[in-house]
Amino acid sequence: xxxxxxxxxxxxxxxxxxxxxxxxxxxxxxxxxxxxxxxxxxxxxxxxxxxxxxxxxxxxxxxxxxxxxxxxxxxxxxxxxxxxxxxxxxxxxxxxxxxxxxxxxxxxxxxxxxxxxxxxxxxxxxxxxxxxxxxxxxxxxxxxxxxxxxxxxxxxxxxxxxxxxxxxxxxxxxxxxxxxxxxxxxxxxxxxxxxxxxxxxxxxxxxxxxxxxxxxxxxxxxxxxxxxxxxxxxxxxxxxxxxxxxxxxxxxxxxxxxxxxxxxxxxxxxxxxxxxxxxxxxxxxxxxxxxxxxxxxxxxxxxxxxxxxxxxxxxxxxx
Amino acid sequence: xxxxxxxxxxxxxxxxxxxxxxxxxxxxxxxxxxxxxxxxxxxxxxxxxxxxxxxxxxxxxxxxxxxxxxxxxxxxxxxxxxxxxxxxxxxxxxxxxxxxxxxxxxxxxxxxxxxxxxxxxxxxxxxxxxxxxxxxxxxxxxxxxxxxxxxxxxxxxxxxxxxxxxxxxxxxxxxxxxxxxxxxxxxxxxxxxxxxxxxxxxxxxxxxxxxxxxxxxxxxxxxxxxxxxxxxxxxxxxxxxxxxxxxxxxxxxxxxxxxxxxxxxxxxxxxxxxxxxxxxxxxxxxxxxxxxxxx
Numbered sequence: 182x183x184x185x186x187x188x189x190x191x192x193x194x195x196x197x198x199x200x201x202x203x204x205x206x207x208x209x210x211x212x213x214x215x216x217x218x219x220x221x222x223x224x225x226x227x228x229x230x231x232x233x234x235x236x237x238x239x240x241x242x243x244x245x246x247x248x249x250x251x252x253x254x255x256x257x258x259x260x261x262x263x264x265x266x267x268x269x270x271x272x273x274x275x276x277x278x279x280x281x282x283x284x285x286x287x288x289x290x291x292x293x294x295x296x297x298x299x300x301x302x303x304x305x306x307x308x309x310x311x312x313x314x315x316x317x318x319x320x321x322x323x324x325x326x327x328x329x330x331x332x333x334x335x336x337x338x339x340x341x342x343x344x345x346x347x348x349x350x351x352x353x354x355x356x357x358x359x360x361x362x363x364x365x366x367x368x369x370x371x372x373x374x375x376x377x378x379x380x381x382x383x384x385x386x387x388x389x390x391x392x393x394x395x396x397x398x399x400x401x402x403x404x405x406x407x408x409x410x411x412x413x414x415x416x417x418x419x420x421x422x423x424x425x426x427x428x429x430x431x432x433x434x435x436x437x438x439x440x441x442x443x444x445x446x447x448x449x450x451x452x453x454x455x456x457x458x459x460x461x462x463x464x465x466x467x468x469x470x471x472x473x474x475x476x477x478x479x480x481x482x483x484x485x486x487x488x489x490x491x492x493x494x495x496x497x498x499x500x
Numbered sequence: 501x502x503x504x505x506x507x508x509x510x511x512x513x514x515x516x517x518x519x520x521x522x523x524x525x526x527x528x529x530x531x532x533x534x535x536x537x538x539x540x541x542x543x544x545x546x547x548x549x550x551x552x553x554x555x556x557x558x559x560x561x562x563x564x565x566x567x568x569x570x571x572x573x574x575x576x577x578x579x580x581x582x583x584x585x586x587x588x589x590x591x592x593x594x595x596x597x598x599x600x601x602x603x604x605x606x607x608x609x610x611x612x613x614x615x616x617x618x619x620x621x622x623x624x625x626x627x628x629x630x631x632x633x634x635x636x637x638x639x640x641x642x643x644x645x646x647x648x649x650x651x652x653x654x655x656x657x658x659x660x661x662x663x664x665x666x667x668x669x670x671x672x673x674x675x676x677x678x679x680x681x682x683x684x685x686x687x688x689x690x691x692x693x694x695x696x697x698x699x700x701x702x703x704x705x706x707x708x709x710x711x712x713x714x715x716x717x718x719x720x721x722x723x724x725x726x727x728x729x730x731x732x733x734x735x736x737x738x739x740x741x742x743x744x745x746x747x748x749x750x751x752x753x754x755x756x757x758x759x760x761x762x763x764x765x766x767x768x769x770x771x772x773x774x775x776x777x778x779x780x781x782x783x784x785x786x787x788x789x790x791x792x793x794x795x
Contacts, residue, residue, distance in 0.1 A: 203633040215647040327771035329723050331730055332764040335750055339757040358707075438638035442727045446750065456639065457731050460646030472643040476635045483634075 186232040186495070189486050198484050205476045206258060210251050210273035211384070216465075223463060224267065272469035274454050276455055281474070283353045284444065284451035286363060288436045290379060298375065299382030300425075304418075306383065307390035308409060316487070318383055322440060325380030330439050334373035334446040351448035368382060370447045374439050378432045382425070389424040393417050423494045430486040437475055522784045529780035532773040539770060552580035554587035555738045565758070575745070575759060576752045578633035584740035585762050591741040592770070595656050596721035597733070600714055604661025607667025609775050612706060614668070615675030616698060625668070632665040641724060645733045652741070655734040659724050663717055670713055674706035681705070708785050715778030719771040726767050776784075 216223055221238045234408050238244050249494060256262065264275035290471060342350035348369050354362035356373040394417060441453030448454070452471055459467035522531040522570065542549060557579055566573045573581050598789035614625040632640075644658035684701050692700075726743030728734035731752070742763040749759035 198625060201631050201634055202699060205634060208631060208635075209643070212643055212647045215644060217649065232546050323772060323775060326766075327719060327723075327768055328744075329726055329764065329767050329771075331727060331744060332760065332767065335746070335753060335760050335764070339753055339760070343754060343757070434636055437636035441638050441642065442731060443637075445731060452639075456642055457733070459651065460642045461732055463646065464647070468643050468646045472635065472639055475639045479636055480634045 182265065187492055190491055194491075196482065198480055201480055202477055205480070206473060208220055209473045209476070212325055212469060212472070213465060214247070216463075220362055224465070263473075266467050267464045268448045268459075268462055270466075276467065277452070277474050280451050280455050282356065283449055284437075284453070285442055286356060286367050287370045287374065287440050287444065287449065287451065289431070290364075290367040291374035291436055291440070292429070292432060294371050294375040295378030296380055296406055296429075299379040300386060302379070303383040303386030304390065304413065306387045307394060307414070310391055312401070315387070318387065322380040322384045325376045328376055329342065330373050330377060331442045331446050334370065334443050337369045337373055338446065348371070353447075353449045353451070361454075366447075366449075370440075370443045370449060373443055373446075374436055377439075378436065381433050383426050385424055386421060389421040390417055395421045405462060423490050426490045430483045433482050434479055437479055457473040481496055522780070526780045528776055529553065532776035532780070533639055535779070539589055539773075540593065543585060543593055543615045546586040546590060550580075550586040552583040554579065554584045554740045556580075559683065566661070573758070575748055578757070579743075581735035581759070581762055584745060585742070588740040588742045588745060588763065589766070591652065591735060591739060592722060592743070592767075593724060595652055595725040595741065596718050599656040599659035599663065599721040599725065600653055600717050602657055603663030603717065604710070604714060605668050606660065606664035608671045608703075608710065610664070611668035611671030611673075612647065612675045612698065612703060612778045615672040615706075616679055616702060622672075625672075629665040629669055629672075632662075633669075635662075637655065637662045638727065640779075641728065642731070642733060645728065650736065652735045652739075654728075655728045656721075656725065659721055659728075663721070666717075667710060670709050671706060674709055675702055678702050711784045712785060715774055715781055719774035719778070720741045720769050722767060722774065726763075 205236075213220060219234075220244050221234045221241070222229060224232050224241070242250050245253075254264075259342055261274055263277070265272050266276065269276075302318055304323075304386065306312075306318040309315060337348075337352050341347050349366055350369075353366045356363045390413075394412070402416065403409075407415075414467050440451065441456065444453030445457055446452040452475065456468060458464075458470040459471070523533070575581055575584065577578050610625060614622045641655070641658045644661055645655045648654040648657060679702055681701075682695060687697050687701050725734055725741065726746065728739045729743030730747045732747065735744045737744065745763040746760060746767075749756075749763065752759055
């Protein structure tokens, strides 16, 4: 019964993803409306001739009404045609597909690291609220959230890569070329990205666990003679898994943001390395392509996370 | 004495009293507040307090270690790091305030009106908020800055736009609670106009969580500003902002790794102060916690 409810819920929720993505395409296309002055003149570059401007106007359809421009752009996007870079002439989709794996490796490396550090810390603090571990965690969390991750990245490069030579300072190796090489290059960027994530995960997990451990049924379990450890594993973590998944969803959104800057510090050829130079050079097709891709990825991943939450917690899909 | 002129005095006293009790209950908030007030003072006094001009180059004295003349040494163009740090403070603080103000100016009216009027309008606004939140913030900020053109003001407009859905969501949720309160019904019964109800009754009572969020967003704005300036999308040279200083430090990382510490620590401490203040304010304003303290 619950399973069929979940399917119904998941289908309805999936249908809600479509208008969000459609509106995202509209906003991404609308970005061009923010460009001050005449777009055709901006695109024509320095010292443009009137002929060149007219040519650009007709190539990009800038002489047509906005909504017609949008629909024709959308039709191309729907077929996977994200236009070409104004600078390199390379199809935007090709550049994105070339670079996306590098970004995903860094983001999921950082997420795994945040969980590996954040979960034990959160559990340790929750088991003894007010203890030294708990107070140390509170301080670490405040620092972790206020730390600019790209500054932490610079410190890591300076100390662990340039001084001690333990890790490579820059670049990325394809997973298909060498798995160990890829992991090796991912360690420092993932470390820089995971500080804030681990702090947030530990804090959220701690407060959720403290609530569970002080609840009536845990008191009953204790009265029945169960040890703290077994209560934690059998009942505590199962009950806070929903909290944990919610935090993971939020973290993925944050990591997609932060990785853009971190990729520049480590010169990783990822989405950040693509979008930042493009934004500086007014290479709008590339900017639009990256922003749209990141939004779609984020929406899709968060849909999957929500679906898992609904599956674990029937209250979500039944409401 | 009549009661009329006394009223503002009493409420001012109450505010001071509340401030005093808040800071006594949470000394860390006091430290954070003192730090920020000190920083703001330094920021205003930067032209008088800084020993050197932030843009004067001295190519005979580049990347120097700290000396008496240059408290934090010099950068790769021989500019005094301490002076640049001081002059960077007003730029970084102004940038954060600008971004959050734009977020509030966009988000609060949208959120309050959506919550107050409801219906189809609310549905549409809800969808737009959801869509805007689906973009990773930094990526959207880079995209909007790219369109508007690089520079401090443009990049902070972009950050403000990115912040607005979050503020709108909060203001909307709070308005939904407030608009059903008895005093709003009472005002309506007395024939108060919609504008008056929103301005005098809904807005002041819906703002508490927004104020907390604004304090926390100031920290995020500072971090985002420094990131965007680091990427070259924010403050343009030769003007110093903490993020722009980190960009130069990054370029010289192999020969002068010490350059990255002064601006980085400045960002860390300021963001920490905003966060501490915001978290403490959240606790102080939370009615549930307040009740527990008075009962």
